[in-house]
Amino acid sequence: MSIKGKNILLCVTGGIAAYKACDLTSKLTKAGADVHVIMTSSAKAFVSPVTFQALSRNPVHDDVFTEKVPHQIAHIDLADKADLVLVAPATANVIGKLANGLADEMVLATVLATQAPVWIAPAMNVNMYQHPAVKRNMTILNDMGMAIIESGEGNLACGWTGKGRLAEPEEMVARITSYFGTENSGLQGKNVLITAGSTREALDPVRFFSNRSTGRMGYALAQAAREAGADVTLISGPTSLAAPEDVDIVRVTTALEMYDAVxxxxxxxxxxxxxxxxxxxxxxxxxxxxxxxxxxxxxxRMVRNPDIAAALGQKKTNQFLVGFAAETQDIETAARQKMANKQLDMVVANNVAADDAGFATDTNRVIIFTQDGQKRAMELMSKTDVAAQIIGDISKLFTGDGSSS
Known part of the structure; x- marks a missing residue:
């Protein structure tokens, strides 16, 4: 997968995380992308345009009324030529303006004018990030088709600790690289079936048995598979998550319903x-x-539900089967046993007892096991980035292009 020659339009807005946009510009340029930077007036209070010009080797734009090339409307030209538009960092102010179609900055006017994919990478104080108005505006942008790159958690420049950190530059570069890898993806045009979330087993009209799964990992996988060019069907248990764009979603409640749907x-x-x-x-x-x-x-008295993965393993012909192993101990042993017993081609295992991985978290730390005996342990990263890595491995193995080592 490569981004060489891709035209990336990086829109930098006014937050302290603008310094990370410098690193992002450098990494994208070194990877071969043609990076063009637009800055808001507030962004220039944090980083000089000269810095981005030196890192991108392209002129920096900051004023919709200043045309650097005669007889050329800059924000329209930039919008037309972009293969991808990335707003990073995206402040609460800019997110709100985009959600309402305002265009009083060159960044805003260009985003409104482009037909390229638009990705939004928020960065702000944790309380701002969790404010209902900001959450509503991000939902509006997502419903418009803009992808939201979730913020990370940690110590913030304002002194608070929580969610609101701009995603790390290397994570964004990996996601962009994965996105453009669609052109050569082994999953292009393939039918990918993904199950996600928990199931609920009723005891009476009020009570049910369930588990802590929120479906975030499965939904991230569905989005990553779609970005890799696959035709995706997502069979989902109950969840509050919005369905990924351009994915066929089938909603179920019980294990028996999921068994039948799969x-x-x-x-x-x-x-x-x-x-x-x-x-x-x-x-x-x-x-x-x-x-x-x-x-x-x-x-x-409880009775056994059918084992969906085992049933698929017995029934498969040429399908590539991937299972998940949510464990709290002896993770590798359990994962390899599951792969052998259920005739799976790959198992993704993680320790759900960890505070920063597993159920109901935005991050995950997984180990990928494959039938050829390979093992790949991944560092802690967002579930979006974990999903991109998993889909990348599946794509390579599906086409015989590589291993997970």
């Missing part, structure tokens, strides 16, 4: 990624009415 679509799938946390057991009896509390102990 098996009914398996024959036409080229790749199946089982990232859902499916309940192993369900109550033997479901009460028609709410069960009232009483003085005695309550015993619920």
């Amino acid at each position: 098996l009914n679509r398996f024959d036409t799938a080229d790749v199946v990624i089982k990232s859902a946390a499916v309940a192993d057991y369900r109550p033997d009896e479901v009460s028609e009415h709410k069960i009232k509390k009483h003085d005695d102990d309550m015993v619920v």
Whole structure:
């Protein structure tokens, strides 16, 4: 995968994280991209345009009324030539203006004028990031088709600790590289079936058994597979997440419903990624009415749900099967046993007992195991970037182009 020759339009807005945009510009340029930078007036209070000009080797634009080339409307020309527009850092102010179609800065006017993909990388104080208005505006941008590169968590320049850090430059470069790798992706035009989230097994009309899975990893995989050119079907348990763009989503609730949904679509799938946390057991009896509390102990008899991954392993012909192993101990042993017992081609394992990985987190730390005996341990990174790495490995192995080592 390469970004050599790709025209990247980097829009820098006014936050302290603008210094990271310098590193991002350098890394993109060294990777062969043609980087053009537009700065807001506030961004220039943090970093000089001369810095970006030196790093990108291109003129820096900051005024919609100043045309550096005669007879050329700069913001339209930049918008037309861009292969990708990246707003990094994106402040709460600029996010709000974009969500409402305002264009009082060159950055805003250019983003409105482009037909290229637009990615937004927010950076701000944790309380601003969590404010309902900011969250609403990011949802609006996402609904418009703009991709949101989630902020990281950690110590912020304002002194607070929490979510709001600009994604690291190397993570953004990796994601951009993965995106443009679609042209040569082994998954281009392939049917990829992904399961995500938890299932719910009813006890009565009020109560159910479930687990801590939020579906974030599976949804990130669906987005990454779509960006790799695949036709994606996402079979999702209950979740509050918005469906990824251009993905066929099938919503289910119980393990039996997920089993039927997967098996009914398996024959036409080229790749199946089982990232859902499916309940192993369900109550033997479901009460028609709410069960009232009483003085005695309550015993619920549970019966086994069908093992979807094992069923696929027995049924597969030429499909590439990927399973997930959410463990708390002996991770490698459990992952390799799961791969052998269920005839999987790859297993992605992680320690769900860790505070910064597993269920209900924005980050993950996984180990990828493959049938050829290879093992690749990945550092802690956002689930979006983990998904891009996993899809990249699947693409290579699916076409016989490489291993996960």
